[in-house]
Amino acid sequence: MDKKKTYNISELSKEFDITTRSIRFYEDQELLRPSRRGQTRIFSSKDRVRLKLILRGKRMGFSLSETKELFDLWDETSSGNEKQLLLMLETLNRKRAQLEQQKNDIAMMEMEMDTAEGRCREALAELQKKKQVPANDEPAGIIEQQ
Numbered sequence: 001m002d003k004k005k006t007y008n009i010s011e012l013s014k015e016f017d018i019t020t021r022s023i024r025f026y027e028d029q030e031l032l033r034p035s036r037r038g039q040t041r042i043f044s045s046k047d048r049v050r051l052k053l054i055l056r057g058k059r060m061g062f063s064l065s066e067t068k069e070l071f072d073l074w075d076e077t078s079s080g081n082e083k084q085l086l087l088m089l090e091t092l093n094r095k096r097a098q099l100e101q102q103k104n105d106i107a108m109m110e111m112e113m114d115t116a117e118g119r120c121r122e123a124l125a126e127l128q129k130k131k132q133v134p135a136n137d138e139p140a141g142i143i144e145q146q
Contacts (some may be wrong), residue, residue: 007043009034012051026054029064031071061095 013020026032027041031054034041043051050071057067070091073084 005045007048009041009043012043012048015048016051016055018055023051026051026064029068031064031068060092061098062091066091 007015009020009023012018012023023032027034032043032047032050034043034047036042053071054064054067057070058064070084070088073081073087076084
């Protein structure tokens, strides 16, 4: 971790490639608790780690309320506790089940799209085939007689 103990909002914004507005939103949601020097927000190393965890949780599909719940449990002790770890495992299992369902849904959608594509291609081939063969009700030699 960096030796630097504090960060301003612009530094965190650049480091994590997010907007300052996002950081202020996380603060409004009480996920980050910077100190203030006048109007300037001063973020600690703990805030930096929390921001990293917020973004990691977001990538894994955690809601901000789930992340806040985990943070609140962590804040009850200096090093976390069994309750927090059990909640984390439960949340991970729930997210994994959701991902499995999404994967199954995507596979089903792909099969349906393959079927629809196949039917469209067959129908198109039939239409193109009919255009090449004169219809039965047309006299066979009209073109040749002219």
